[in-house]
Amino acid sequence: MSAAFTRYPGKLGRNEFLPVAYRWMYLSRKLEEKISELYKKRYVKGTVTLGIGNEATAVGMSMPFRPGKDVLSLMQRDFAAHMTMGETPYSMLCQYIANADSPTHGREGNVHHGNAHERRFPMISHLSNMLSTVVGGTWSARQHGEDALGLAVIGDGGSSKGEFHESINIASVRKVPVLFLIQNNHYSYSTPTRLQYACRKLSDRAAGYGIKGRTIDGTDVWEVYAAVCAALDEMTATSLPYILECMTLRLEGHAVYDKAEYVTKEERDEWLTREPLMRARRALLDAGNAEALVVDIERQVEAEVEETVRKALLPPRPDPAIAVGHVFAEPAKVQTCKPFSAQKVKYLSAVTLAQDYLLANEPSAVLMGLDIGPYGSAFKTCKGLFDKYGKDRVMDMPLAESAITGFALGASQTGSRPIIEFQFADFSTESVTQLGLNSGTWYFRSGKEAPLLVRLPCGGGITLGAFHSGEFEGLWSRFCGLKLLYPFTPQEMFEALVAGFYDPNPCMVFEHKLLYGSAKGSDINFDGDLSKVWKERQYAAGTDCTVIGTGAMLDVALAACKELGGSFDIFNPFVLNPLRPLQIIESVRKTGRLCVVQESTATAGLGDRIISMVCRECFSCLKKAPVLVSAPDAPVPFASELEVLYRPDKDRVKLVISQLIGD
Numbered sequence: 001m002s003a004a005f006t007r008y009p010g011k012l013g014r015n016e017f018l019p020v021a022y023r024w025m026y027l028s029r030k031l032e033e034k035i036s037e038l039y040k041k042r043y044v045k046g047t048v049t050l051g052i053g054n055e056a057t058a059v060g061m062s063m064p065f066r067p068g069k070d071v072l073s074l075m076q077r078d079f080a081a082h083m084t085m086g087e088t089p090y091s092m093l094c095q096y097i098a099n100a101d102s103p104t105h106g107r108e109g110n111v112h113h114g115n116a117h118e119r120r121f122p123m124i125s126h127l128s129n130m131l132s133t134v135v136g137g138t139w140s141a142r143q144h145g146e147d148a149l150g151l152a153v154i155g156d157g158g159s160s161k162g163e164f165h166e167s168i169n170i171a172s173v174r175k176v177p178v179l180f181l182i183q184n185n186h187y188s189y190s191t192p193t194r195l196q197y198a199c200r201k202l203s204d205r206a207a208g209y210g211i212k213g214r215t216i217d218g219t220d221v222w223e224v225y226a227a228v229c230a231a232l233d234e235m236t237a238t239s240l241p242y243i244l245e246c247m248t249l250r251l252e253g254h255a256v257y258d259k260a261e262y263v264t265k266e267e268r269d270e271w272l273t274r275e276p277l278m279r280a281r282r283a284l285l286d287a288g289n290a291e292a293l294v295v296d297i298e299r300q301v302e303a304e305v306e307e308t309v310r311k312a313l314l315p316p317r318p319d320p321a322i323a324v325g326h327v328f329a330e331p332a333k334v335q336t337c338k339p340f341s342a343q344k345v346k347y348l349s350a351v352t353l354a355q356d357y358l359l360a361n362e363p364s365a366v367l368m369g370l371d372i373g374p375y376g377s378a379f380k381t382c383k384g385l386f387d388k389y390g391k392d393r394v395m396d397m398p399l400a401e402s403a404i405t406g407f408a409l410g411a412s413q414t415g416s417r418p419i420i421e422f423q424f425a426d427f428s429t430e431s432v433t434q435l436g437l438n439s440g441t442w443y444f445r446s447g448k449e450a451p452l453l454v455r456l457p458c459g460g461g462i463t464l465g466a467f468h469s470g471e472f473e474g475l476w477s478r479f480c481g482l483k484l485l486y487p488f489t490p491q492e493m494f495e496a497l498v499a500g501f502y503d504p505n506p507c508m509v510f511e512h513k514l515l516y517g518s519a520k521g522s523d524i525n526f527d528g529d530l531s532k533v534w535k536e537r538q539y540a541a542g543t544d545c546t547v548i549g550t551g552a553m554l555d556v557a558l559a560a561c562k563e564l565g566g567s568f569d570i571f572n573p574f575v576l577n578p579l580r581p582l583q584i585i586e587s588v589r590k591t592g593r594l595c596v597v598q599e600s601t602a603t604a605g606l607g608d609r610i611i612s613m614v615c616r617e618c619f620s621c622l623k624k625a626p627v628l629v630s631a632p633d634a635p636v637p638f639a640s641e642l643e644v645l646y647r648p649d650k651d652r653v654k655l656v657i658s659q660l661i662g663d
Ligand SMILES: Cc1ncc(C[n+]2csc(CCOP(=O)(O)OP(=O)(O)O)c2C)c(N)n1
Pocket: 076, 077, 125, 126, 127, 154, 155, 156, 157, 158, 159, 183, 185, 187, 188, 189, 250, 254
């Protein structure tokens, strides 16, 4: 079956539309019935959620959108919509069977797929987190002169989450024409809508965003199609988002294992009067089509389904080599960019200079964050950039870290290279799903790069207490697919930001706030060779002990070693993920002693990981047990007298090292 038919702004008349729509709906229904059967026969595994009952909404909502041009994220009941947007029945089945021909190569299963290259973003399980990616993707495409529109699909349950609000809010403020389509099928798993929300209609929420909204019958495929086309006309005219609530059905349980005993017989009987496939069939006949034509569509589809199932069972299981790797996108072979040098630069100014350099040299670079515009950001790291590059490249965003991150991820798919500033590293926890689970796995799941640079002003020592003093490098290292860099000098800062920016993966750069204000500046000499950046940094060479520090603890470690007066190898691991401390391991082979100094608590930081890697690699070379100097496992206390006791200091480090090197 061909996916070619008129797309928006072209519109099909009702009589042209109905046979095409019915065919998609019937195909979807028959394929999903097969999937259910294949699940019972154990060819299909995992959570199988079916779109049976949702076909009218899935087909009607998707047919106007333009594959490869508009930006979409579909949901778990949208089997039919994937096909109207160009996915073949064969590849859909292979995805469920997770065989070698599956579009995700077996890396993901069932509903977790899409085509990022075609702007059909692959959904993650976490409901509502795809909405902001559509907003960002649509925004970025339009910034690059396209007339892209967005389709962000969500269920009645998913509409309760914060990111639903955050995403519509950002789209309204930034005027991004995304259709937020709510598939209200009366249940979220087993939870009825009366326990989900208290407003009359979910589209009533539109007023709160200053946009339009409408609720329609989602079981009438023509009504859905006509309403979506009308909404797209409205969005094109106003450039505003729109909420369309489709009252649809879920005729099966939440997933194949759920018998939906919580649905009453009366409810089900009422639903059956609105069963969408039957309604579409009746509409076709009422429109004057002969029964023979409808039967002909059905027979053709049934034959296609049989043949597709037969073929989809043939491919082998995925190549075992696929199980590992493919986590990081490979950087370009030639990694050079414009050289840069500056004299007597402070750590903080290095941040500003690097961002200025990127904005000046890369038209795709765009900064996003809180108060980074005219105010220049909380720590003034973006000072002057708004005046120089304007509101669309230095973007003050609403206070919504999770959706900002999703927005940036989406924007990274349609031509932008976003740089996100978190006001404090602590607030990055708001984006655990978006960074750790969505961005970090994006390349693995979709095969498309996700170039995102994330800046985290972090660390304590300036009396800001438990909520503004964290580093979080340990937390972020626990997620696959993220690269982490922790620079210590202005030169390292410049290199980290530039290399992180040009890397095809999400990169996070830790900026210690105490170092922002460090008294003396130093020169930056960057020769433009990015391949040299990703390595440990060494500040002193010696034989007595290997000393490792991160962030502001390097100042402490350097001062301690200086006062001790011995001969030390002193390193910053610099690249905290992927962590490959080769030079450090070599050093310990030589010194036989290791002291790691970190500001994070013993549990939260990466010191234990470094020690464990060293022990595994060169246990027999160790003359003494390695030592970790860290903060205690407690929140950062506020009062300066308490914080001083909490943070590792020079005397503690001196004592530990002298015990290590003593006999
Ligand atoms: C954030 C989050 N919490 C819980 C789940 C588990 N879960 C998967 S689907 C689902 C129900 C979703 O209901 P709704 O949004 O109404 O969509 P529907 O399944 O009805 O299409 C739940 C609770 C999830 N995927 N994401």
